[in-house]
């Protein structure tokens with residue numbers, strides 16, 4: 024974002040191209056000219072953005088005023104802010120969603136750092152819709168948790184430029200993209216044995232999960248967990264299989280213990 | 284192995300200062316020289332002897348050292364007359380050996396040495412001395428921070444998901460959410476997870492129970508949890524052997540992502556609604572995790588509700604599970620506390636293993652699905668679980 028100075032000379036042409044191809048702006052998609060020029064879509068932003076008209080002119084490549092460097096820097100900053108705020112609105116439109124969906128599929132937003140999620144692709148999101156409150160985070164649809172971007176150049180982007188709704192709307196619209204959830208998890212162990220404090224917590228969590236599954240089944244809704252929704256009759260035996268595996272590990276150690 | 288250079292740096296510290304090796308502790312030479320710590324490694328590492336020499340910076344081709352060693356050998360031969368001739372012969376032999384080594388074996392030995400160091404390292408960091416060194420690195424933030432937003436930058440620890448080399452690369456364990464993450468930098472994706480092992484992560488936090496494992500919570504999020512805390516029943520000093528504030532502080536209410544669309548929560552009954560909140564859940568009142576107490580209460584309720592009438596199948600299954608937990612818990616509570624205070628060195632392990640002996644018992648029985656035993660006698664299950672746990676503990 025800060026290296027705009029290097030392309031000062033061409034600031035009147037294709038500002039949006041420059042913006043989305045700048046290092047650090049990989050999360051943004053290009054907003055259509057049509058969308059930007061429809062005043063309805065910008066409702067309320069004039070009070071939010073300084074030098075609103077200049078900023079809008081710059082973003083739409085019609086800014087042609089001679090201003091000093093200081094002023095241009097201010098307008099430039101306002102233009103980036105304006106673009107971000109419009110972006111948050113644009114990406115929940117049909118076209119915006121489609122563009123972001125493509126980027127998601129390509130893994131542009133990175134992969135979930137959680138080992139069990141097996142490099143699930145992420146989506147950018149904000150914890151607030153109001154600017155200047157929090158930075159952009161990454162949402163993993165597999166573990167449904169949010170993570171800090173790895174790179175500091177992404178960590179400084181305002182979360183409001185993506186907003187709190189976009190990633191949830193994307194999966195409502197493209198339901199088939201929602202990955203299956205997994206019940207597998209990391210189990211802290213010492214010499215092969217579970218540790219009581221964390222094991223007790225995990226049992227508690229798994230009870231909550233079973234309660235959720237019961238609620239869903241009562242309403243005839245798929246649970247969304249892998250190896251779970253194939254058929255109701257298999258459910259119990261599948262549960263048993265999972266447990267058998269876990270017991271297998273423990274039984275092994277149990278045997279060793281008794282030998283000692 | 285630049286034998287001619289005068290660098291005081293040992294192989295071990297050179298290895299640990301390589302890019303990508305930032306997570307490693309420097310295993311002390313004492314530890315490597317103690318044969319007990321190397322038990323069983325000889326068969327796992329090719330060119331074991333040479334690899335070990337490399338790690339310890341023992342250079343058999345170095346003239347003076349070699350002669351000393353050979354003199355000892357010669358005493359066994361005890362043929363003083365031929366000593367001079369012998370020595371020159373051996374010296375030539377040593378030169379030849381060195382030549383061979385330099386030419387072809389060096390890279391094999393080098394990689395064997397790395398493997399051997401890694402396997403020793405796995406044991407070292409669960410010893411008193413090694414875990415202390417890792418604690419210093421942890422405190423300095425050498426291992427980084429949890430990427431999860433709600434962990435607020437909690438410090439993480441390198442762990443393996445397997446103890447067998449060649450299976451998985453090193454991962455990072457977060458004590459605040461009890462989950463494991465891939466290191467952010469790709470340079471760690473060549474580091475074998477077995478060099479840290481599966482035990483170290485947990486053992487570390489049991490050894491240093493006083494470490495604050497939560498990250499830096501911003502004041503705004505503290506406010507949101509305040510009302511909950513105020514209306515909450517008093518929390519115990521310790522739950523299942525650890526202080527509540529160190530039991531997954533990054534989980535629970537206020538630390539679970541709540542999906543919203545235009546400010547409205549997405550219902551769990553929506554097709555793409557939330558399904559994973561359990562994974563980040565934690566009871567606001569940690570006494571819910573005191574399975575012993577919970578069971579006692581549920582038994583009391585049960586007795587009040589049912590009188591002396593026999594419970595039906597479903598109820599039986601429930602109480603059966605709870606029963607098992609309780610039996611194991613009682614034996615375990617003291618043992619776990621013992622361990623926390625002890626923080627004993629690891630690989631020698633028999634005593635320590637005995638301390639955990641009751642743990643798997645508990646988990647096995649607790650996890651046995653009620654469906655398979657539905658209708659069995661509660662008392663019998665109890666007797667089984669409790670009895671075995673006790674006898675195993677007693678044996679150690």
Ligand SMILES: [Zn+2]
Nearest residue numbers: 135140163166
């Ligand atoms: Zn994930």
Ligand SMILES: [Zn+2]
Nearest residue numbers: 429434457460
């Ligand atoms: Zn965490």
